[in-house]
Amino acid sequence: MPQPGDVDHMMNTRRLIRLLLLGFLASLAVMGWSSQAYGQLPSLGGSVAAETRLPPSGVSRYGALEVAWVKSPLGGENLFQIASPTVIDRSSLDGAQLPVEVRSHNIEDLLRLEISRFRQNALSRLFAPFTAAEAPAPRSAQVIVSTLQGLTVVQVTSTTSSRPLTIATVTQADANFYSETPEQVAQQWQTAIAGEIQQAETLYSPEVLLQRLQQTIAILLGILLLTGLLALIYRRLGKRQAQLQRRYASKAEVSPPEQSLAEQQKTVADSSHPAERFEAAQISHWLQQQLSLQRRLTLYKFARWLLIWLAVLVWYVGLYLLTTRLPILMQWSRTVLTQPLSLIVIWFVVSLLIRISNSLIQRSVSAWKENAYLSFGVVQRKALRSQTVSGALQGLASCTLVLIGILLTLTEFGLPVPSLLAGGAVIGLAISLGAQNLIKDLVNGCLILLEDQFAVGDVITLNGESGLVERLNLRLTQLRNPDGELITIPNSQIGLVKNQTSTWSRVNLGINVAYSTDLDHAIAVIDKVATQLSQDPDWQSLILEPPQVLGVDAFGDNSITIRLWMQTEPLQQWPVGREFRRRLKKAFDQAGISIPFPQRSIWFENGLPEKGEIKRGMV
Structure with missing residues (x-):
């Protein structure tokens, strides 16, 4: 417990600190608010801030x-x-100033x-319609x-x-x-x-003015001629690009669907048998064609983009030449030479950086999804995910670069960018408070992509709805259910997700047999049918591992359930399951194994009633 002397000492210390703070604040007030004296200078009028x-x-x-x-x-x-x-002070001028x-x-x-x-x-x-004498x-x-x-x-x-x-x-x-x-x-x-x-x-002078008018008409005709030529080349390249796009799509459709790009390259390197070498050579030739077509498509897209900017450059140079030819426009020639050129350079660089960033993102995503040491299921899974990831990254990069371009444009026009950014931050804060759901959608969309919960092409169940993921972005997810209905769900409302096609899928089949069935014989028939299906050339590429007959799984009211698992490629569990059921029904018919259906037996304690008793209502 503190003593009275200690309490007095503490109170004195607090008073001293309080006095020091008051003295410091008073000094600041005196230095900030007192008028300053200027030596050897006349009074110019106005406040210090105005000076x-x-x-x-x-x-x-x-x-x-x-x-x-x-x-x-x-x-x-x-x-x-x-x-x-x-x-x-230019805000208050007298008549003499x-x-x-x-x-x-x-x-x-x-x-x-x-x-x-x-x-x-x-x-x-x-x-003017003057004669030579009247001119x-x-x-x-x-x-x-x-x-x-x-x-x-x-x-x-x-x-x-x-x-x-x-x-x-x-x-x-x-x-x-x-x-x-x-x-x-x-x-x-x-x-x-x-x-x-x-x-x-x-x-x-009439001679020079007429000559410059003729030069102006020639410049305009040159602009129109070059623009028409560039438009013609642009259209030709567009038709050629469409043809290559169709060829690329048709060749992609006939490509081996069961192999990824990395596995095809590995097949080419590891093949030793003549037939395998021939097939590997075909795959290598197809790969070269696909890569060549892809490069040509990229080249055509870049050429068309470059033609657009060439047209912009033609019009800019033409307008500048017009301002140097017509005397009435010469006063704006320097302005046309500086500010518009800066804007063209800014947006050309922004557009070029967008294309470069999109290309780098696409190449990085392609290198990430292709790996010779990964299974086809993992590569296919990455391919599905890469569509959404690359789209989101490209959109983010494009928005960032466009925002930078807008800020540089505002700087060229002399607008105070820091003030605009401060005002934009305030407006953004107000918008964020009113658009919390949108922000939740964006955050949850980023988490879905980063955690790979699902991607475009997956079959999922979320919020009680099941279907194929047709579209996924940072804001929403769209599913197509078996009835063909398109279901749109905001990402902020997504909770529990069941993904039925992530990396691999499974045929989980419960097979019911009658109680009178020899279980060992039935299990052997099921295993034989499953093994034959997994070894069938038409189906073995879809089944990743040997089928597993787990054995007796449950006893029902009128049947015994035998459980079977087959691991398949994503989205292939349904066709594989349908084919297995068809073959199993034929095998059960040949082996005399009956598949039970609901039956009910009625037992009477005193035997069956007589017909006369039934008529008299005794039952």
Whole structure:
């Protein structure tokens, strides 16, 4: 039990810890909330958070100046730089503040206006119904430097306008940025603008414009011609692929069904008898044909996929050439050259990786299911399971790669991918809460595949329903029962599963004989019929082990049951059992062994009643 002094010491310690925590929190509050003092700097107004805002895209900040490029309206190239005083908070601008990006856009719009006049003049001279005397005169322009209201400006004068158009005004911020006089800065701008005007005058001259229109028509015809040629090749390859697919299917149907690929290869290697060598040579020839057909099918599929991307490349290159030929589209040529090309490369790589991953998964699954040291039943079981496993793995790989492609595409468009991922995580959490059954289906589907509970082609019983598994994926299982009904069961509802065809199957037959039958003789007849069936060339490939007559299994009301087991290939227990019953009935008839049927004997304690007593109702 603690003493009073110990209790006081503990209380003092707690108070000290509490004071230290309060002091620490107070220090954080003071450092975080107190206003900071800046030495040797004038007050720029606004909060500290506003001072740390970054400039918009395309704007560079150098202390008290912000700089942006003026771009060419024709090709999008950089012409010259302009400067303006730094604007910290662009959300609250007064009338005197003009951000540098707004000023840059204004200059570009004025240049675009002047260039549009060249375009209108050229189109009027080309297509307007004027005579030679009435046709408008060719437009000509000159770039000059002048002074307007005490400011140095760059203007454009033309033969068709009586008043010059002021393109740009040199400010003190521009002179400070260039470290030159306004006149010197204006001369640099004059040179850049004059080159742009000269290029527009050349491009929109009737001769050059007509020549470029002819080139545009030729490019369009070339695109259509190459697209038609690729479509024709694609269609021819599709017909050839369909023919090979039919040949592959027909050759697969006539292949030896009782041997796996690994066992056929082993047969070829181990055969020594001439007849066996001939059969082995046939099997080897069939294997070579199948592998050759499979490779050719894969090659045709890849060629058709490549043709699709060649068509995409043809259209991309054609559109880019169109933007370089038509002056009105030249401003988007750089955009077409960069962003669409990035998107095409992204999705081409994604599509190629999907094909490579599918091929690697298929090869890995094929190597996993084929093994020369495994029995045919195990290999066949793996073959059934491999269909579902490969489909699930290929779907997972494809979804992952497509998701990566979508994220890269969003990055190309400048969207904040981390924010989208965070929002997607929240949405995914909300969806998962409302789709718990779907998640249970997916989890249980993965467990079914990993634990090999059943696969496509198995005959199973689950939830009281029996049938052949026709479809199995991560979400549901579909059975076809003996009546032909398709039963769909979500994987989350699957509990106890009875698989009747996993690796091997069994004929479990109870044979009833009369009590008067010689049991040893009956067992010998049953064993003989079962042995003959297992040695029959038409049936021995379906029976994996010698039949087992277990002996007397039960005593019934009017019969004795003898139990027989025969281990068969999966799904073969039913035809083998039917054939055995047919042969056993003939053998029992020849041996004089009767198969009992329900009979009832009636015993009277006082003997049989007389007819007269029956009539008088004495019985």
